[in-house]
Amino acid sequence: MAKLKFGVVIFPGSNCDYDTYYALKDVCQQETTFLWHKEHDLKNVDCVILPGGFSYGDYLRSGSIAAFSPLMQEVKEFALKGGMVLGICNGFQVLLELGLLPGAMLRNKNLKFLCQFVHIRVENDKTPFSHRAKKGQILKIPIAHFDGNYFAPPETIQEIKDNNQIVFRYSNAEGQINEESNVNGSAESIAGLINKAGNVMGMMPHPERASELLLSSEEGRVIFESIITKLG
Amino acid sequence: MRVRILVSLKDSVLDPQGQTVKNALHTLGYGSIKDVRQGKVFELELEGISEKEAEKIIPEISDKVLANPIIEKFSWQILEKG
Numbered sequence: 001m002a003k004l005k006f007g008v009v010i011f012p013g014s015n016c017d018y019d020t021y022y023a024l025k026d027v028c029q030q031e032t033t034f035l036w037h038k039e040h041d042l043k044n045v046d047c048v049i050l051p052g053g054f055s056y057g058d059y060l061r062s063g064s065i066a067a068f069s070p071l072m073q074e075v076k077e078f079a080l081k082g083g084m085v086l087g088i089c090n091g092f093q094v095l096l097e098l099g100l101l102p103g104a105m106l107r108n109k110n111l112k113f114l115c116q117f118v119h120i121r122v123e124n125d126k127t128p129f130s131h132r133a134k135k136g137q138i139l140k141i142p143i144a145h146f147d148g149n150y151f152a153p154p155e156t157i158q159e160i161k162d163n164n165q166i167v168f169r170y171s172n173a174e175g176q177i178n179e180e181s182n183v184n185g186s187a188e189s190i191a192g193l194i195n196k197a198g199n200v201m202g203m204m205p206h207p208e209r210a211s212e213l214l215l216s217s218e219e220g221r222v223i224f225e226s227i228i229t230k231l232g
Numbered sequence: 233m234r235v236r237i238l239v240s241l242k243d244s245v246l247d248p249q250g251q252t253v254k255n256a257l258h259t260l261g262y263g264s265i266k267d268v269r270q271g272k273v274f275e276l277e278l279e280g281i282s283e284k285e286a287e288k289i290i291p292e293i294s295d296k297v298l299a300n301p302i303i304e305k306f307s308w309q310i311l312e313k314g
Binding site for chain 1: 244
């Protein structure tokens with residue numbers, strides 16, 4: 001398999017940048033480089049990852065200031081040309097603020113910062129980010145966020161459903177979806193969402209924190225492996 | 233010129249922080265508080281532009297930056313002219 005080049009974006013306040021770099025470079029054995037938010041150069045990467053963290057201290061709204069950074073204008077152009085972009089946690093929030101994905105994030109329904117393992121059910125296994133998983137498969141991956149309560153107006157939700165854009169939903173260990181399993185209160189229990197074109201995905205759970213057994217779960221790695229086999 | 237911009241969640245969006253504040257007020261005995269909506273205040277100082285120009289750029293920056301139009305609404309007023 002040909003080696004790919006991943007780019008992990010660093011904003012001031014990113015804190016999962018090195019974890020993501022490690023998961024891609026050391027665990028998945030892919031060429032990986034950091035991309036600084038002030039630059040204009042994507043360094044010819046094949047896939048851009050927006051890591052988790054608290055870019056710009058979550059000032060104004062989570063992800064909002066990062067969306068205005070110079071590099072993100074390049075990322076937007078890259079995405080609109082079909083380039084693959086994955087936003088994890090704060091990266092998901094940045095993609096929403098940038099308008100590459102529909103909707104917005106509200107504070108978690110219980111107003112608590114949630115830092116725990118959750119289960120997510122694969123709803124769509126036809127995307128470049130999930131094709132190595134099986135529809136209905138349950139993945140155990142941790143979350144760590146304050147604003148993960150996905151919201152979109154009813155007409156947008158309908159469109160998302162019609163286009164099969166929900167990739168992951170919060171579920172319990174058995175794969176049932178109910179109010180209790182929907183830890184942050186997201187509309188439709190959305191944990192992962194893809195754009196209509198199928199090249200930009202955002203997800204609140206952290207696959208990089210579940211990429212090897214030492215971290216007590218390697219079930220997040222399937223997302224990176226899907227990207228690698230898709231592009232490789 | 234000084235301008236105050238208020239940003240808050242749209243009426244159609246649940247505001248759990250406002251709800252929590254309301255519940256706290258009820259606990260303190262202020263039972264007459266029917267609803268609380270929480271928001272953000274921005275005070276901007278502008279110079280070198282006319283009131284007319286300000287009326288054009290304030291909604292623009294509110295829509296583009298200060299508020300997320302998917303979940304939030306905004307209103308504004310001029311506090312000080314000149």
